[in-house]
Amino acid sequence: MDQRSQRKQREYEARREEILLAAERMFSQHGFFKTSMAEIAESAQFAMGTVYRFFKSKEEIYISLVEAKVEELLSLLKEATKSGSTAPEKLRDVIRVKLAFADQNRDFFRIYVSEWSGFEWTVKSAFGDRVWKKYLAQIDLVAKLIKDGIKAKEFRHVNPKDTSLALHGMLNSTIYVWILQAGPKESLVDKGEWLSALFLGGIGAAKTNT
Amino acid sequence: MDQRSQRKQREYEARREEILLAAERMFSQHGFFKTSMAEIAESAQFAMGTVYRFFKSKEEIYISLVEAKVEELLSLLKEATKSGSTAPEKLRDVIRVKLAFADQNRDFFRIYVSEWSGFEWTVKSAFGDRVWKKYLAQIDLVAKLIKDGIKAKEFRHVNPKDTSLALHGMLNSTIYVWILQAGPKESLVDKGEWLSALFLGGIGAAKTNT
Amino acid sequence: MDQRSQRKQREYEARREEILLAAERMFSQHGFFKTSMAEIAESAQFAMGTVYRFFKSKEEIYISLVEAKVEELLSLLKEATKSGSTAPEKLRDVIRVKLAFADQNRDFFRIYVSEWSGFEWTVKSAFGDRVWKKYLAQIDLVAKLIKDGIKAKEFRHVNPKDTSLALHGMLNSTIYVWILQAGPKESLVDKGEWLSALFLGGIGAAKTNT
Amino acid sequence: MDQRSQRKQREYEARREEILLAAERMFSQHGFFKTSMAEIAESAQFAMGTVYRFFKSKEEIYISLVEAKVEELLSLLKEATKSGSTAPEKLRDVIRVKLAFADQNRDFFRIYVSEWSGFEWTVKSAFGDRVWKKYLAQIDLVAKLIKDGIKAKEFRHVNPKDTSLALHGMLNSTIYVWILQAGPKESLVDKGEWLSALFLGGIGAAKTNT
DNA sequence: TATGAATGAGGCTTCATTCAT
DNA sequence: TATGAATGAAGCCTCATTCAT
Numbered sequence A, B, C, D: 001m002d003q004r005s006q007r008k009q010r011e012y013e014a015r016r017e018e019i020l021l022a023a024e025r026m027f028s029q030h031g032f033f034k035t036s037m038a039e040i041a042e043s044a045q046f047a048m049g050t051v052y053r054f055f056k057s058k059e060e061i062y063i064s065l066v067e068a069k070v071e072e073l074l075s076l077l078k079e080a081t082k083s084g085s086t087a088p089e090k091l092r093d094v095i096r097v098k099l100a101f102a103d104q105n106r107d108f109f110r111i112y113v114s115e116w117s118g119f120e121w122t123v124k125s126a127f128g129d130r131v132w133k134k135y136l137a138q139i140d141l142v143a144k145l146i147k148d149g150i151k152a153k154e155f156r157h158v159n160p161k162d163t164s165l166a167l168h169g170m171l172n173s174t175i176y177v178w179i180l181q182a183g184p185k186e187s188l189v190d191k192g193e194w195l196s197a198l199f200l201g202g203i204g205a206a207k208t209n210t
Numbered sequence E: 001t002a003t004g005a006a007t008g009a010g011g012c013t014t015c016a017t018t019c020a021t
Numbered sequence F: 001t002a003t004g005a006a007t008g009a010a011g012c013c014t015c016a017t018t019c020a021t
Helices: A002-034 A037-044 A048-054 A058-083 A087-104 A106-121 A125-151 A160-180 A190-201 B002-034 B037-044 B048-054 B058-083 B087-104 B106-119 B125-151 B160-180 B191-201 C002-034 C037-044 C048-054 C058-083 C087-104 C106-121 C125-151 C160-180 C191-201 D002-034 D037-044 D048-054 D058-083 D087-104 D106-119 D125-151 D160-180 D191-201
Strands: none
Touching: A002 A037, A002 A048, A002 A058, A002 A106, A037 A048, A037 A058, A058 A087, A058 A106, A058 A125, A087 A106, A087 A125, A087 A160, A087 A190, A106 A160, A125 A160, A160 A190, A160 B160, A160 B191, A190 B160, B002 B037, B002 B048, B002 B058, B002 B106, B037 B048, B037 B058, B058 B087, B058 B106, B058 B125, B087 B106, B087 B125, B087 B160, B087 B191, B106 B160, B125 B160, B160 B191, C002 C037, C002 C048, C002 C058, C002 C106, C037 C048, C037 C058, C058 C087, C058 C106, C058 C125, C087 C106, C087 C125, C087 C160, C087 C191, C106 C160, C125 C160, C160 C191, C160 D160, C160 D191, C191 D160, D002 D037, D002 D048, D002 D058, D002 D106, D037 D048, D037 D058, D058 D087, D058 D106, D058 D125, D087 D106, D087 D125, D087 D160, D087 D191, D106 D160, D125 D160, D160 D191
């Protein structure tokens, strides 16, 4: 009996996942509004009614999708901030991790950047808020890292939050344009080293810093 | 007669502008999809049919709106790249100009960042492309500036395009979060100096650079 | 200008009426739930969107329909209670008026009896309440009439409200079955005289009353 | 084996009854259309598929429900018409029985009055007809009683069918409003005596009858 | 036989666009 | 040229019924 309900549970999860994957595909291609429930259902190979057994609205699919991935990214970043011994090393890891994640979740990332910027005004905010909070958690996580680095004199005296924000902007912008590129392209992760250097050292020539 | 047609022309432009302003207001508040033509027309104090005399679709309003502002920003940035004598100075001007523009065009900027990221997939791309090209033109403009700076040994050896992209990401991210802040807030333009310093010098402590 | 807007007003009312008539037809044939907006629109010879310019929901059509007629009936009954000189005469008028109204509004009356009884549980009550109140107003109106009759010793000592209720039940039941009869049938109004006699004198033989 | 199949039979009936009770609860609260099969199944503690083993459609549940109760009422009324010695006494019994039945079957009666009036048009009529016929059987039963009373000079010369109809209308109306009353209320059965008197003697003062 | 997940037709409503006035 | 009422396709969601387990 327990066996049976366990299997049910697993199947339930599997179907749910199926739908989320289909939704991710569609949303990343056409955006939230231009994706219809019919398309999601078809893409997931389910009848519309079935989709509604798992999610009570289109919005909920969207939010679940974004939230799950944002959480995943957040926890990966958390680990990264514990990895290296010095703050600059940790920062390098953070950058590496985010780029790698983006590389492996391109469909999602199209949605994500879109979400990061434009969703708040377009969908009822109760949900959107939750995602937005998670995004800010990322910012804060790195801000904390920077703060520690400053304390350890590994970083200059900067405003941690603003700086974290700027870093994420750099990364998102880079990721985004990279994803949009049509043809074959160099590895996104490879840009990590350079971005770390840029962020740590700026672009100014040596003399600028003396 | 010529007088008359000139007046007509002026009136035409004035009405068109009126509509664009109304659309900017509405789009910035509710986003593209949640804004209806009826709302735009009402907000512009025209009948719906009249709006359609000026723009052949809702999409076109949106694109015209974004395009005009992006063009304005682009030309402001062009001027900025001619201003100072050295590349770093020009770069500071670029940053200052973009922030000032954002400060004065908050409504638009909400739309813009949204556009920058999420629109392409949601609206037929023929239009979206035009805006996207203008965005890339900004990137290229600054990339050129960086290239010059490198040649003049004012900047380190970096990939100009990638670096320009990173800079814009930093700025957009900063602008966006600033706009979203609810209460009274410090001037956006004031962040310019710091962002310039960050970008030019990185956050690494002095020793990192030697 | 005033001319024009007056004409508009009239046309608006005409169209609204058109829709109500169509709705009355459909509702009376299939009931509220089995009637679709598409059917109403088609029956009214309008596109669905047009119907929604006049009524913001299917429910609103239904309520408007019922409310208007109930009001009409109520005001007819009010007049009737002012007509005759004695209470029994007034009562006869009330009965006559209600039957005549039913005769001329058969479609509506099918809906009405249904409404009177079954709607409250099936549709959100905010609206239903309004109709229900109007129905009670009819009861009260006649109750008042009975009270006066009692005071004038024209009626026996009975509970006015309960008695009024019983009278309306008699009438509704009679009307309803009459409407349902398929073939040609004797005039409904002709039953009025007999119903008045029944109500005033009961069915008991003379001896019962002594 | 026979034992076994008898038990099966009993169990079958018990389950069926369970479902009907659940349906009665739900229908009386939300009406036919606003009650879903899922709700009925849940309320009856069965799976939806199981419900369908007993009734082949939602409609059938509804009809079975109404039919069974109407039959019960009908047979109670039949007994009542055999009870007393004179027609007026029998009539009093009829009234008493119907009111008592309504008192004990409030949930059902909400459905019933609704059915009595509005259902025919809303659900395919094949079924509705059966219930309607049972209702008419009640009318006829009492009509017969009245006819007998007339023959025995216990009643005046009235049209038996119309009169029976009027009586039932009085009762239904009274019952219905009584059920709808929210707070604590006087006994419904207590109204029986008065209603009998009203029906037998009318409301006219003595002089009206001479 | 009991279960309850899956189905998919159908309902209500919105809104970009057209066109008669 | 300006108006805004009319259009109707398309979207989201519900739920009676079926059927594989």
